[in-house]
Amino acid sequence: MASKVIHAFYDDDDVLMLAVKKVKAAKLHIEEVYCPFPVHGLDKAMGLAPTRLAITAFLYGCVGLTVATLMMNYIMIEDWPQDIGGKPSFSYLENLPAFVPIMFELTVFFAAHLMVITFYLRSRLWPFKEAENPDVRTTDDHFLMEIEIHDNEQELRDLLMDTGAVEINISEKNSH
């Protein structure tokens, strides 16, 4: 479904932050803000729900810990029992100190890599993906606020000009 959106450009992150706060105060829904660099506190000002990425990272960490434990148990204890450090106990628990570094590393490995992959997928980024940002200047020195128009174009225009926008465009947008 195609919808009409208004694009307001800003050339300063502080101005952008104030603009976002004003737009939110006017009870308007901000579709998206495109920035050349992360702006601290923007997510809170936009009223975005807190990220759940940390929860996925914790779960991935648990997966990593499990994989490491099962893998080391199979390799070092069951399949080809190893005499570790001259202490031939052949028990996972008694050889635990030797396995802790691997368990730690794989926990970190799984948490970090799977979290990054989750982040990419959630942001709909993958190889050969066509860029979604509506204007190339948002990769250089401009910030762009996108608001959907519901028969209130002139009203929005006035409001956004008031907030210090340097340029305002109207365009068609295909929603995902």
Add this chain to the structure above:
Amino acid sequence: MYTFSNRLKIASFVLMIVGALGILGGFVMAPGTIAEAKEMVASHDGGHGDAHEAEAEHATKENDHAAAEAHGEEHDSSHDQHLLDQLKNRPWAALYVAAFFFFMISLGVLAFYAIQRAAQAGWSPLLFRVMEGITSYLVPGGIIVFVILLLSVLHMNHLFIWMDETVVAHDELLQGKSGYLNPTFFLIRAAIFLAGWIGYREYSRKLSIAQDASDDDSNFKLNFRISAGFLVFYLISESIMSWDWIMSVEPHWFSTLFGWYIFASMFVSGITVIAMVTIYLKSKGHLPDVNDSHIHDLAKFMFGISIFWTYLWFSQFMLIWYSNIPEEVTYYVTRIADYRLPFFGMVAMNFLFPVLLLMNSDYKRINWFVILTGIVILAGHYMDIFNAIMPSTVGDNWYIGIPEIGSILFFAGLFIFWIFRAISTQPLQPKRNPFIEESRHFHY
């Protein structure tokens, strides 16, 4: 400006008086003769056979140490003498552990403070007066620790067996180390370190206060330079201090990362106390500009340094466990055999607790949560020092009883009294620190 409330003052005095009675009690209860010592051990252990078996086992273990302990041919009588020494050591060791523990809190804060200064951190200047208050305890704490070390050198106790000439005479390893481990050099080093730490603390505090009244940033810049220089001195002196004051109670044993390990302990304890004092002052309506984000950052440090401590604890353990070299591994054998609960309990308190309680970002901002975790962390790091000192000084005759708790209470009282008195002498908020605005607006 904070005024030291009477209630807190009275509470600290009560702690000191009760603690002093406990310490005295510990010394009075210590046995004077071998017969008394044997009686005490017999009455503590339920079955006599059991106790004897344990003693026999202990004796064989001690065989390795025979030279160190200057055991003669008559094994039984020397063993009894050893038992008496251990029981006599207990009130001294309890006193030393608590004295060092509270001293190390202020030393950890000193390192944290110097890092904030050297890094020109923007978030922390609001907390400088709190940190300076806590580091004021370096003076009494340092003097007390030094006096205990001096009394050890004067043979008032047997905490450091390498100070005993008869032991060294029978021990080639200690003879080899005597160029470094000898009472005179030991005291000289301690005096130099204490002078350096206290000197930096007093000078930096003076500059910090002078900055409030001055009309340029010269005091601030000078403070930055001396802090950067001090950190170099601190890292070297702290490392050597940990070998001297803690590792040398077990003079045959050594670990190359021991300095870092003790540093992690003092750093996390220090940061925890900064957070606790800040929250206390805030709850009394002081430090109005300190917000949740400052507490959040301190809690992040508590969380991170707890993990760092665990990393060092485990690294030290794993390498020694893996290589299984007899003179290294005895350290852990005695601890796991005789100190199982405090040894592993400490890991739960210092690692599992902070990790689980402070992992969630929101919990780092809940004040009572930070205080609760802080109490566990402090208790855990007391146990850390306890586990480092006790096995080598009292052996399996340990217990957390009147001497230990009395010492903790006494030094806790002194610590509270001293730091809040120091905090009350100056306005709580630095006025002319160039970063004070940044600190005031700090948000995460």
